[in-house]
Amino acid sequence: MKVHKLTATQKNKLIGIEYIPNCTYNPVQDGNGVWIVTSEEIEQTTDENFAWVKDLPQIDYVKPKDNAS
Amino acid sequence: MANFPTIAIGLPFVKAGGLDADAAAFISLAAITDATQIAAINNLYKDFKGQGANNSSYNFYNRLTAFWLFVGTTTANIKYNGKTPSESNTYNLAFSGTAPTINSNGCKFNGTNGFADTFVAQNIISNSANGMSVYFRENTLRNEVQIGYVNRSTFDSTEIGMAWTLNNKAYIGNKSGQQFGANTYTNVNGLIRLNRHSGSAYRLYRNGSQIELITATAVTDNNTNTIVIGGERWTAGNVVANYSDKTFCYADIMTSNSLSAAEELVYYNCIQAFQTALSRNV
Secondary structure, eight states, X not given: OEEEEEOHHXXXXXXXXXXXXXXEOOOEEOTTSOEEEEXXXXXXXXXXXXXXXXXXXXXXXXXXXXXXX | OOOOOOOOTTOTTOOTTOSOHHHHHHHHHTTOOOHHHHHHHHHHHHHHTTOSSSOSSOOOTTTOSEEEOOOSSSHHHHTOOSSSOOTTOTTOOEEESSOOEEETXXXXXXXXXXXXXXXXXXXXXXXXXXXXXXXXXXXOOOSOOSEEEEOTTTOEEEEEEOOOTTXXXXXXXXXXXOEEEEEEOSOOOEEEEEEEEETTEEEEEETTXXXXXXXXXXXXXXXXXXXXXXXXXXXXXXXXXXXXXXXXEEEEEESSOOOOHHHHHHHHHHHHHHHHHTTOOX
16 A cells, blocks of 8 residues: 655644545554555645645555554 | 424425434434435434334433444534534544545445544543443454554553454453453454443443453543544554554444443344444444
């Protein structure tokens, strides 16, 4: 699965922002600790203030380690 | 005085006077217009109130803090808390991450970063009597949590993870330490229900039958993090992890009420009848 890589600064800019009605961005860290957003979030972005997400580099998704303690 | 019939304006195909008032409010808010869906929702409300075909004995509605029906095609349809529904209800859902796929089967999250915040703070959930349910369709084991919260310092949690490929066991907690249950599972879908019936123990039910009994004293956790559907809320950073890819057809939280074993079966029958009416039962 392809996802898109974010810097920590970019991640902070997206938190809590609605990209479609009733749904906010949710940047998460992948299995390598890289902040990512999904292609679906980017494809549905229409707010010109966040058009920069369309230029985020695409990477392969690495599933995080399971968190059973 | 003449006894004139009443007509529910804007709610087609429903006999006059047939709608429960709370069901009518929910249907209006969620903009449900399909006659089958309207009937199914109305019957569920009646069942929850002990006035329906599947339940004439118990008032579950009063015990519920929040429930979500996942009927509709958009997040705007499915966000509403069915308990005392209103646009400003505290427990209306908010979605985050990849938007779920919503159709006649329910609400499917992507398993990567999609979830719904219930806004039910975990600290208001009672240490002696509570409940929490999810109904999902896929009969697939996966290392994921379907609903819940975990304190990442103490690892006390209130959550359902039914069931993990790691060991085919349920990953659960209820105001107590995360742990795997005793049993292994190959069938995991349907109504999964967490039920704390005392300060010292809780149970897990599947489709109205008890499948786990866990002896675990409830501990007080004052963190105000909220329960999420589709993953596991963490205290650390208030993030969500262990995302679910299931299709949810129902979820609920009872913050301070429990169900007896007999009530659990009746409760399941109510919800299963609802899902059957919507042709999405498992």
